[in-house]
Amino acid sequence: MLPISTPLPSETSTEDPIASLRDLLERSRTPPRQEPKATPSPTSERPRSLLGEVIDTHHSELPGYVFVRWSAGSEQVARWLECVRTVVPQRGDRVLLDQPANWPEALVVAMLEPPCPGAIQPPPSEASQTITVPSGQCVRIADARGNSLIEVQGSSQGPVVRLIGDDVDLLVDGKLRLRAEAIELRGGRGGVDIRTDAETVVRGRFIRLN
Incomplete structure (x- = not known):
């Protein structure tokens, strides 16, 4: 009888060919890993x-x-x-x-700096009209009976608007705003009466009462 050849130790393989084939197929199905895209930072705006x-x-x-x-x-x-x-x-x-x-x-x-008194103003629109008041005179608005309501005249300190009448009401459906660099309110012997149905708020960096 012929002797049976025994494989050398270096030729001995312990890998399962079926498992190796299965791993190869799994790798071919798995898509390559993608790096996450960079999200734009708010600082790039x-x-x-x-x-x-x-x-x-x-x-x-x-x-x-x-x-x-x-x-x-x-x-x-x-x-x-x-x-x-x-x-x-x-x-x-x-x-x-x-x-x-x-x-x-x-x-x-x-x-921004406020407009200077002598600054060039934009030209009036075609629909507006300008009334020139001579020095020392005024413009007066009266009702149908001839009773004076409002007078407007110029002075060295600026325009003066006078509401003629013992009692005057300023009625506004919404909010009334008074804007100026400084606001001064003066009341005579009749006093000052402030009334409201809501909350009263006084705001200022410094509030002096006397």
Whole structure:
């Protein structure tokens, strides 16, 4: 009988050919791993500058913030925004808003100077009319019976508007706003009477009572 040849130890294989074939098929079915796409950061947004108007200057919980309104296309936007340290606007001021690239909201960075009294005003529209009042005279509006209602005249300190009558009512369906650099209210011997059906709020950096 011929001797049976025994395989050498180096030629001995312990791998299962069926399992190896199964692994190969599984690898061919699995799609290659994809790296996650980079999400754009909010800091990549382009900064922009806007022009707004200050509506309110006092926030009970956010000192240094003012309430600003501006136009965004066809819409009106109003928000509380923080001011830079050197900018202290007042109500009615026009302010410049700038949004840094790494900040989620705009900042109030500057104020625009109010128009000078001698500044060139835009020409009136065709529908408007201008009435020139000579010095020392006034324009008077009267009712159908000839009773005077309003007088308007010029003075060295500016225009003077006089409402003629013992009792005058200013009636507005919505909100009445008085805007000026300084407001002074004076009452005579009749006193001053302030009444409201709602809450009364007095706001100011300093409030003096005397």
